[in-house]
Amino acid sequence: MSYPGYPPYQAGSNYPPNPNSAPPYPPNPNYPQQGGVYPPSVGYNTGSPMYMPQPYGGGGYPPPTGGSPYPQPSPYPNQGAGPNPGQGSSPYPNQGASPYPPQGHSPYPSQGGQGASPYPSQGASPYPAQGSSPYPSQGSSPYPSQPYGQGHHSSSYAPSYNQGQHSIKSSPTVVPAHPFNPREDAEILRKAMKGFGTDEKAIINVLARRTNAQRLEIEVQFKTLYGKDLISDLKSELTGNFENLIVAMMTPLPQYYAREIHDAITGVGTDEDVLIETMCTLSNAEIRTIRDAYHRTYYQNLESDLKGDTSGHFRRLMVSLCSAGRDESMQTNPQGATADAQALLRAGELQVGTDESTFNMILCQRNNAQLRLIFDEYQRLSGHDIEKAIKSEFSGDIEEGLLAVVRSIKNQAAFFAKRLNKSMKGLGTNDRDLIRLVVTRSEIDMGDIKREYQAKYGESLADAIKGDCSGDYKKCLLALIGES
Numbered sequence: 001m002s003y004p005g006y007p008p009y010q011a012g013s014n015y016p017p018n019p020n021s022a023p024p025y026p027p028n029p030n031y032p033q034q035g036g037v038y039p040p041s042v043g044y045n046t047g048s049p050m051y052m053p054q055p056y057g058g059g060g061y062p063p064p065t066g067g068s069p070y071p072q073p074s075p076y077p078n079q080g081a082g083p084n085p086g087q088g089s090s091p092y093p094n095q096g097a098s099p100y101p102p103q104g105h106s107p108y109p110s111q112g113g114q115g116a117s118p119y120p121s122q123g124a125s126p127y128p129a130q131g132s133s134p135y136p137s138q139g140s141s142p143y144p145s146q147p148y149g150q151g152h153h154s155s156s157y158a159p160s161y162n163q164g165q166h167s168i169k170s171s172p173t174v175v176p177a178h179p180f181n182p183r184e185d186a187e188i189l190r191k192a193m194k195g196f197g198t199d200e201k202a203i204i205n206v207l208a209r210r211t212n213a214q215r216l217e218i219e220v221q222f223k224t225l226y227g228k229d230l231i232s233d234l235k236s237e238l239t240g241n242f243e244n245l246i247v248a249m250m251t252p253l254p255q256y257y258a259r260e261i262h263d264a265i266t267g268v269g270t271d272e273d274v275l276i277e278t279m280c281t282l283s284n285a286e287i288r289t290i291r292d293a294y295h296r297t298y299y300q301n302l303e304s305d306l307k308g309d310t311s312g313h314f315r316r317l318m319v320s321l322c323s324a325g326r327d328e329s330m331q332t333n334p335q336g337a338t339a340d341a342q343a344l345l346r347a348g349e350l351q352v353g354t355d356e357s358t359f360n361m362i363l364c365q366r367n368n369a370q371l372r373l374i375f376d377e378y379q380r381l382s383g384h385d386i387e388k389a390i391k392s393e394f395s396g397d398i399e400e401g402l403l404a405v406v407r408s409i410k411n412q413a414a415f416f417a418k419r420l421n422k423s424m425k426g427l428g429t430n431d432r433d434l435i436r437l438v439v440t441r442s443e444i445d446m447g448d449i450k451r452e453y454q455a456k457y458g459e460s461l462a463d464a465i466k467g468d469c470s471g472d473y474k475k476c477l478l479a480l481i482g483e484s
Contacts, residue, residue, distance in 0.1 A: 171447025173482030208479035254293035341377035
């Protein structure tokens, strides 16, 4: 028996089962079902492409009136504020309110009756007009009322651009093209690759100025018009890092993340930096989407593969983050922050040895706003930053993982600026890391990352790319960061 959006069940698959079902297990209903948006022949042999759960990154769509679409029980005792919203309910979105299109329906506006194109009319775009935001206007909070101090924010750290589930601020350098005509773009790409030679400039002008979702529309139109696979044609015309960059741009983001994680944990050795960069910085909804894409692509369970390729306390950190169970209510509790800061001190600096589980529990479960309060309290109680404590109490991969959690919560743009600098500094360039960082952050917060890069390293990100890259590869990277 098969299920829409999932590959056929295969014996031996360790996909997480529905606990109420008997073997063989059908797909877990906690994973969003995928409808048949595109035919399987568009280049992905496991079914329709998937989409990340938010248009501009960081946080998903604004919640419906009344609060977050995810129930957020507080980890702290109630203090006269009544019960927490959603207690006793599923940590996943309400049944029937899936962030994905209904099965068998296109995510794009229909035009007319049957046989009509799934794409919007020419000149119209399914995306918000430039200058307008899909998020609530400033001054109105997308979060439910906070029983623990209305509007309480940590004062010591820069605001996060990815605060749990909801995007507070974003600065993409790649925004939806408007107006957008995927058929015209497909024709331009065909002309750029037809005949003798290749017009790389035309390819960059189209693909670097379209979002990931729009590129997938172009891909469908290309196959519809010419009966050919766009990615295959691009690969046959391009070479080297420019080819790798274009292929990354054309891959649906969930599958792209899944591929990067899979390659990091297969073969000889493990690229822990990739695991840390992805698992320590993404929201619950993003991690759930990537878990599903991983299973659909490799017929394996991401958590099981992480367990099999990591060990010790770093393995526990990866499993905790992969469970995607962080509180994302953004409610704050100053008393709870003081108690957690004291618990971290007792688990580390105030005893012989380290109670790693306490660090893991607090850093993987508390919401971002609460963690900023905890970091403030830790600094007040100990006289130094929590990063210093982690460096003195931990080593190796678990140290880097915990530091990534802390740094991305303090200032996510600065965290990614540091990752970009690491990919280019010294002899040679880690092009795979550079490509992944630019492609995945260009639609989210690349503008803020560029400002942090300039402030921290005394040169612009554009100048750093110009000094380390060349040719069309360099031109495409610059276009993605808004510097062409």
